[in-house]
Amino acid sequence: MANTRAYAATSPTSGMAPYSFDRRALRPDDVAIEIDYCGVCHSDLHTVENDWGGSQYPVVPGHEIIGRVTAVGQDVTRYQPGDLVGVGCMVDSCRTCSACDSGLEQYCIEGSTMTYGSLDRHDGTVTHGGYSENIVVSDRFVVRVPENLDPASAAPLLCAGITTYSPLKHFKVGKGHKVGVLGMGGLGHMGVKLAKAMGAEVTIFTRSESKVAEAKKQGADHVIISTDKAQMKAAADSFDFLLDTIPVAHDLNPYLKCLKYDGTHILVGLLTPVEPALQAGLLVTKRRVVAGSLIGGMPETQEMLDFCAEHNITCDVEMLDIRNINEAYERLKKSDVKYRFVIDMDTLKQG
């Protein structure tokens, strides 16, 4: 599949520019997908600018991919040309470890192969993501997108959606639970929608009074201004779960105090040290838990899409012409998007 047009960064400071490369020929279990839409995740920007180290240039980002199947390998039975499908953060894993056996490919003991910037397990080439015309992915890592979902606004479900759905499901959030959502970006606003659909009473924690109306619009039952000590004190010992989507270091202790005994604080955004230091006593004296969670496995990703179709849940998106990707990144740095940019891949063909 020669001459695939894409956008790529060739260095941490190059910005994104048109780029062409060859997608691999179909392996027996491969699905070829013509990409219609690709969400823009903050991880894309971190990788492009090598914030986490280890980026392999050229970087073709994008792991919130929706498109139509154009061809399948000889062993593929689940998909056929014309199917509406999605690809998320992973495109491969060892497939034999206990995690993979349990459908938890994201915790693959050998490490899963990410959609971009990883080394392909078979030919050692660097994987390239969804800012491109098409992609070739093993069928295990392809999910079916229900036709009643708007495909453009469904694209971010493949990362923002599953990242919030998976821990809510794993920790058994449901009716009767009080859930707090920390942070109101791409992940946070999905967390609100999903927790509400699961039957929970949802509170958004935000630092600023100016976001209250928006929080209510997102469906939150309540809003707590986290910088208001009186409001935080009144919330003490009252939450079953906190879904923490804040991506930068922040003080967990005031939030931990808001958890009931046996309450769980779930980190999905923070990847850096917990600073200031966690007060161990806040965990010990109430059997509280701090847990992490990473995206979700493939069976769970399919389940999440089906759940979203059933509950008519998609992401709030702003459509993007790929030729404006560098400006979009600048706006992303200022959190100036409600709540996810999605690239209309038709604009690539015009570029």
Added chain:
Amino acid sequence: MANTRAYAATSPTSGMAPYSFDRRALRPDDVAIEIDYCGVCHSDLHTVENDWGGSQYPVVPGHEIIGRVTAVGQDVTRYQPGDLVGVGCMVDSCRTCSACDSGLEQYCIEGSTMTYGSLDRHDGTVTHGGYSENIVVSDRFVVRVPENLDPASAAPLLCAGITTYSPLKHFKVGKGHKVGVLGMGGLGHMGVKLAKAMGAEVTIFTRSESKVAEAKKQGADHVIISTDKAQMKAAADSFDFLLDTIPVAHDLNPYLKCLKYDGTHILVGLLTPVEPALQAGLLVTKRRVVAGSLIGGMPETQEMLDFCAEHNITCDVEMLDIRNINEAYERLKKSDVKYRFVIDMDTLKQG
């Protein structure tokens, strides 16, 4: 019940000395107990020296109490004079909140009444613990001690035992699990015995080669020298649970790396900040959990004693003459005891 002889501290620096006070007259639900043995917990020392602040002098410590019932209030049906019973860290709670309703009195929403240094909920007096001839406790907070347990070495089960039993039970430790125990003091050595009895494969983590023989003697299947980087690296991703009994600030990150995905690091010793900072990425990328746990509820405390009776588990103790309590405290500061001092209360009568 006038003129109860005891040992007390009258200031943070006074040390322990003979002291007399009046135990309350029996309320309808009270059980009067003549104390035979009382374990010496590190918390006793912290409270005596006001390390945590808020100590109310005089302090009569002791919350690992075993003795015989001498009298019961008019409403008490579960106990009668002569019964061998125990009292642990709590002597009261609100009894009406959701935690109390679930037999989790240690997480009482209003805060439980501790065996010493708390204010009695009825008369506002300061509670006095087990370094004394007798104690009067509401029957809900009294447990039955199986007669086949050696009462002296069973005393520390009321704190060290339940503190380690409760999280192992709550987090469902059992056959097929790999459990690491961090720290090998009063709590740690109980954790090894209990986790082994629950069917787990148990590894002791210790900083020093010199403790390997002792760790094996305690029944550990394996020993890892936590200061040996090669050993720690070899242990990566291999434990289901870590029971962390280390009471002082320490780096959790090298231990977190030893947990499998979905593994749980349980804090029962640490009450101060987690320093150096926790690496959130170690939780997120493997859905690992850091949890706290505090002693145990009353039904679970009874269950623990019955479990210990069934498996013939007691604490390793060194018997202590109460007149030597100040020297024992000095040795405690140097962790110079295997693994718990237990006061023989007969020595109080001789004092």
